[in-house]
Amino acid sequence: MEPRFLLLTDVAAELNVSDSQVYHMVRSGELPAIKIGGRGQWRVERTRLEEYIQHKYEETAAWVRDNPLTEREAE
Incomplete structure (x- = not known):
């Protein structure tokens, strides 16, 4: 059974980011x-x-929708 609460180091591992990044995410709300x-x-x-x-998936999808990838101009 997975624990209900995670340490910040566990969250960092889950998101593949640094401990300090997770600490900042928590402290900033x-x-x-x-x-x-x-x-x-x-x-x-x-x-x-x-x-x-x-x-974050929803936020990223909205960003992608609002910022479509354009093809490079032919050189």
Whole structure:
């Protein structure tokens, strides 16, 4: 069974980005997370990560739609 909450390092591995990138995403509010424990350790709920990924797919699709690839002019 997969854990409900992920460490930021787990999220970084899942997204194939650096730990510092995930920390910035969390601190900026881009990726929802919670702070727990006396040391205030960050955790990301797996369902929130999946929602974030889905949102990024939709955001990217909109960008691609609004910025069509044009062919190079013949040289």
